[in-house]
Amino acid sequence: MKLSRRLDGWLFALLLLAGAGALGFLGTRYAHVSDWTANGRLSLSPQSRAVLAQLDGPVDVVSYASPQGDLRAQVAGFLQRYRQAKPDLALRFVDPQQDPAKMREMGIAVDGELILHYRGHEQRLTELSESDVTNALERLIRGNDRIVAFVTGDGERLPSGQGGADMAALMDQLAQSGLRSVPLSFAQAAAVPQGTDLVVLASPTSDLPAGAAQALVGYVQDGGNLLWLRDPANDDLGLKPLADALGVQVLPGVLVDGSGAALGLDDPRLLAVAQYPANPVTLGFQLATRFPQVAALARTGAGGWTATPLLRSSAQSWTEFHPIDNAHPSAIRYDAAAGEFKGPLDFGFTLARLSPSPDKREQRAVVVGDGDFLSNAYLGQGGNRALGERIFNWLLGDDALVNVPHEGVPDRVLRIGQGELNAAGLGFMVLLPLLLLIAGGLIAWRRRRA
Helix, strand or coil: HHHHHHHHHHHHHHHHHHHHHHHHHHCCCCCCCCHHHHHHCCCCCHHHHHHHHHCCCEEEEECCCCCCCHHHHHHHHHHHHHHHHHHEEEEECCCCCHHHHHHHHCCCCCCCCEEECCEEEEEEEECCCCHHHHHHHHHHHHHCCEEEEEEEECCCCCCCCCCCCCHHHHHHHHHHHHHEEEEEECCCCCCCCCCEEEEECCCCCCCCHHHHHHHHHHHHHHCCEEEEEECCCCCCCHHHHHHHCEEEECCEEEEEEHHHHHCCCCCCCCEECCCCCCCCCCCCEEEEECCEEEEEEECCCHHEEEEEEECCCCCCCEECCCCCCCCCCCCCCCCCHCCEEEECCCEEEEEEEECCCCCCEEEEEECCCCCCCCCCCCCCCCHHHHHHHHHHHHHHHCCCCCCCCCCCCCCCCCCCCHHHHHHHHHHHHHHHHHHHHHHHHHHHHHHHCC
């Protein structure tokens, strides 16, 4: 009997050693990392992982960090999460004190400064955070900064304005990923400058001079990309030649939706959209968006464009011709006799065609019958910001970035209530010692019986 117990003990010890050896063997060949923290706060955000997935080549990161102290260890530890998601992201260190003259020539001024290299392009970082690194990787995917010219001088929304109707909130966000917005005044320039990647005409409120309309038409005819945000208006503000060149017509009236009351929307002019037509801009897009005042659009088929609906109202919508005042009760209703159009109606189009420019790339344009949804006042509602980023990326030809989510970096703050603190204290101070005492007592009791 004693011999059997000893054999059992030796067999258990051999199996334990064999198991430990197998784990060690597998551990040298396979790696698995699991983040059990709330919100995955020790892992890369979905945005960072999506950006890394679009980098189809190696990325070299050079850190100019001194070997003294623990700065190199901090840099390596931080970038390890990126290297786990992208194994061909290489990191090497250079001691900036070895050649101070060369460091001054390169402009290295901060200990630990990073330079990211990808396909002949580079980005510099002086701060180490996930948002900074991921934005730098997005700029590497673009290759070069994109120049976005905003037409100004006719009451348009300003890319740097802080007013509720302006677009600074969106453009400041896009600037971090490589978009540079500049003003374009046709009072000072007769044509769109060379090197402009995209022109934005954002809801002018007064008639554009004839020269401005002709310059925009010439820009489109030469293969330029355009974003035109239109708002409901009774006249064309001198932009009929541009509308003809794009083959897009604005329908009269303001688009209203009778189904908004079920969603808690008091203003029938405020459209909520949760379903989108099949379009490369909204592929996989599942966020609801809101549009305060919308003009319905129709295609005329001119210009040789391939037009794809981008935004569409519900079947309960129509183009209302009568004025609406929310301060007083309104009994608006669809009036077919007055010529009002019944929904569903398109109020956004993406346009594409082979560019007439020598490079023969694809020329792109987007026309939306509302500009408020990208304004500072409404950008934070639902998926407005995400949709705006998708539109800009598609227009600039950065298709790899269209489907990149922008939820941001997970929360890094641990929030725990007093009840949870009390439970944790009870567990460590009472329950855990009690379990250890019970386990020790059982072991001692079994030894005495043996």
